[in-house]
Amino acid sequence: HFTEAEKSxxxxxxxxxxxxxFLLKVDPKKKMLFNPAESIDLHGFTGPYIQYAYxxxxxxxxxxxxxxxxxxxxxxxxxxxxxxxxKALLLMNLQYETKIKEAAEQLNPAIxxxxxxxxxxxxxxxxxxxxxxxxxxxxKDFRIALTQNTARIIAHAxxxxxxxxPDRM
Numbered sequence: 714h715f716t717e718a719e720k721s722x723x724x725x726x727x728x729x730x731x732x733x734x735f736l737l738k739v740d741p742k743k744k745m746l747f748n749p750a751e752s753i754d755l756h757g758f759t760g761p762y763i764q765y766a767y768x769x770x771x772x773x774x775x776x777x778x779x780x781x782x783x784x785x786x787x788x789x790x791x792x793x794x795x796x797x798x799x800k801a802l803l804l805m806n807l808q809y810e811t812k813i814k815e816a817a818e819q820l821n822p823a824i825x826x827x828x829x830x831x832x833x834x835x836x837x838x839x840x841x842x843x844x845x846x847x848x849x850x851x852x853k854d855f856r857i858a859l860t861q862n863t864a865r866i867i868a869h870a871x872x873x874x875x876x877x878x879p880d881r882m
Contacts, residue, residue, distance in 0.1 A: 715881075716870030721731040722743035723879055727753070727761050729875040737874050739825040741862040758876040760832055760876055763867060766833035769840070776846060777857065784861065798839040802859055805835045809866050813873070822874055836863050 715723065735752040739745040755761050777784055796801070808828065816824035845856045871878050 714751065723882065726877045726879050727764060727882070730760035730764050730878075732760075733874060733876050734763070734826060737822045738830070740823045741821060760871075763829055763833040763871060764876075765877050765882050766836055766862070767864060767867045767871070767878040768880060771869075771880040773845060773872070775858065775865075780846075782857075784857060787858050789855050789858055793852050796843055796882055798835075799841045799856070799859065802835050802839045802863060806862055806866060807860070809870070813815045824875055825870050829867060829874075832863065832870070833867060836860075836867075 731752040733748060738758065751757060752759055753761055755765055757789070774784070783784050809832075812824055812828040816822060839859075843856065845853070845860060868878050
């Protein structure tokens, strides 16, 4: 439950995120037409979609904390065979620095916007297809670490775009 002040802050965060993302996702050399309804679609190529993915990860981290699961001392087992969704998410994580360099060289924030959207989409697919909280012991820490890193990248990429990410939605 949110207080009135929390709701107001959340609405501002989501609204500004929707507007900024809608403008920044387009290559600066191209023309665009702003569509307010399209900009807030939680299932589309929008800021709120990415903000929701981040909030979902924060919810998962809170659940781990409630279970007294120590995320400070994750033991990563590198011997398990990666599922396709783990590979896809890991590859997306590894592309981040390259995407920042590309965006800087081309003076094009749309590169970061497109990347962070696809990262959130890849994470959502990973989360839907694989267990994280209830994963087998030998892969749980790896999936949690991958989830944490994905959240860190989403928050950083959105900050580069001037967009806040809420912990809850």
